[in-house]
Every structure is written in structure tokens, then in C-alpha cells.
Amino acid sequence: MNARSPANLTLLSVFLALLALLALSAASSFYLTGTAGAVTALGFAAAKAALIFVFFMRLRYQSGLVRIFAVAGFFWFGLAVVLALSDYLTRR
Amino acid sequence: MRGRSWVPPIPGKIPRVTSGTANTAVLLASSLFVALADNAAQLGRRTPVRWCLAAAWLLGALFLGLKLWEYHEKFREHLIPGLHFHPAGAAAPQLPLFFVLYFGMTGLHALHMLAGLAVIAWVASRTASYRPAAACVAPVEMGGLYWHFVDCVWVFLYPLLYLVR
Numbered sequence: 001m002n003a004r005s006p007a008n009l010t011l012l013s014v015f016l017a018l019l020a021l022l023a024l025s026a027a028s029s030f031y032l033t034g035t036a037g038a039v040t041a042l043g044f045a046a047a048k049a050a051l052i053f054v055f056f057m058r059l060r061y062q063s064g065l066v067r068i069f070a071v072a073g074f075f076w077f078g079l080a081v082v083l084a085l086s087d088y089l090t091r092r
Numbered sequence: 093m094r095g096r097s098w099v100p101p102i103p104g105k106i107p108r109v110t111s112g113t114a115n116t117a118v119l120l121a122s123s124l125f126v127a128l129a130d131n132a133a134q135l136g137r138r139t140p141v142r143w144c145l146a147a148a149w150l151l152g153a154l155f156l157g158l159k160l161w162e163y164h165e166k167f168r169e170h171l172i173p174g175l176h177f178h179p180a181g182a183a184a185p186q187l188p189l190f191f192v193l194y195f196g197m198t199g200l201h202a203l204h205m206l207a208g209l210a211v212i213a214w215v216a217s218r219t220a221s222y223r224p225a226a227a228c229v230a231p232v233e234m235g236g237l238y239w240h241f242v243d244c245v246w247v248f249l250y251p252l253l254y255l256v257r
Contacts, residue, residue: 029255041251
């Protein structure tokens with residue numbers, strides 16, 4: 001395997017870590033509600049997304065410029081989601 | 093810990109945590125196979141590329157099947173706003189907003205999944221035509237990046253629509 005790719009075993013370990021994070025986030029949703037639950041669930045989601053970005057999308061093996069563009073793309077998408085949720089998030 | 097509830101209690105026979113979690117696991121597995129296909133492509137191995145892409149495609153289709161089944165359950169429970177919406181219970185007035193977002197966001201995500209399935213099928217069907225074999229790296233990698241991105245979006249939709257209470 002060249003320096004541009006993770007080993008297959010690394011990918012498999014990342015997948016198992018993703019499943020573990022998924023199980024933890026589903027389990028925590030039974031104990032945490034409201035803002036604490038939302039922050040925890042989104043924290044687990046951010047950790048999973050980071051693993052996908054770094055290993056599945058190979059950002060670990062790319063130059064800084066590629067990384068910046070990748071993160072910027074996701075940042076803009078995040079803005080769009082927050083705007084879509086703006087009504088919901090500000091309801092009393 | 094109890095705080096201000098973000099989402100009203102969502103009615104339904106199937107706990108939404110169960111179906112959402114199962115679907116997330118399916119999609120993560122699909123992404124794993126796309127990443128493995130990418131590795132095989134870098135080594136110029138056509139056959140593993142095709143098998144991995146086929147596995148990723150089937151898992152993606154399974155995701156959409158589960159989603160369709162979820163929509164079907166919502167239809168049977170009269171929870172589709174504008175079409176078939178007769179919610180019951182104390183939280184009924186707050187439910188339309190949740191379900192509009194639920195169908196809007198999962199629907200848009202599902203459309204992107206359909207596009208991704210088309211891309212994967214197209215790339216997989218063309219692996220044999222690349223000379224040399226390693227020339228299929230670019231299409232597998234580009235299609236894979238799209239697939240992983242759609243996966244990432246689901247990773248955030250899952251807590252927002254299935255876990256947060």
C-alpha cells in the first residue's frame with residue numbers, strides 16, 4: 001500500500017470505531033434529553049464525521065490545501081442545515 | 093439529566109432510535125466497502141474493486157429500502173404532513189414542524205443516495221474498460237468522495253432526527 005492510502009486493516013478498525021461510537025450515541029440518547037442530549041449526540045456525530053473525513057476520505061494523506069477545501073465544503077453545508085433549522089431552534 | 097425538550101414525543105410503533113441506528117450502521121458499512129474499493133483501485137486490482145463496489149451498492153440499496161419501509165410506517169400512522177396527517181396525543185400541535193423537517197431532510201438525503209447508487213453502478217460497470225487497470229483510481233476515488241460525503245450528512249441527520257429528544 002502506498003503512502004496515499006490507509007491499510008485495509010486500518011479501514012476495518014475505523015469502521016469498528018464508528019460502530020462503537022454509533023452504539024454509544026444511541027445508548028446515551030436514553031439517558032440524556034434536552035440540550036445535554038443534543039450536544040452529546042452531535043458530539044458523537046462530529047467524532048464519526050471526523051473519522052470518515054480523515055480515513056475514508058483520506059484527508060490524512062492529503063496536502064493542507066485539500067484539507068482546507070474539504071472542511072470548508074462541510075462548513076458551508078453546516079451553515080445551510082443550521083439555517084434550515086433556525087425556526088425550530090428558536091421556538092419557545 | 094433533563095432539560096428543555098427539543099423534540100416532542102414522536103408517536104409510532106417502531107422506536108425511531110432502532111430504525112435510525114440500524115440504517116446508520118448499514119450506511120457506515122457501505123462507506124467502508126467504498127474505501128476498500130478505493131484501496132483495491134490504487135493497486136490496479138479490478139475484481140476486488142467490482143466486488144467492493146457491488147457490496148457498497150447493495151448496502152446503499154438496503155438503506156433506501158429501510159427508509160422506504162420507515163416512510164410506509166409513517167403513512168400508516170397518518171404522520172405525513174399535507175398528505176395524510178392526523179396525529180394524536182398532547183404533542184400533536186408541535187408535530188407538523190418536526191415531520192416537515194424529517195421528510196424534507198431524509199427525502200433530500202435519499203435523492204442524493206439514488207444519485208450515488210447510479211454513480212457507483214456506472215463506475216463499477218466501467219472498471220474493466222480502464223487501461224491500465226490503475227486508471228480506474230480517479231473515478232472510484234471521486235465517486236467514493238461523493239458517497240462518503242452523503243454518508244457524513246446522514247451521520248448528522250441521524251442524531252438530529254432520531255436521537256434528540
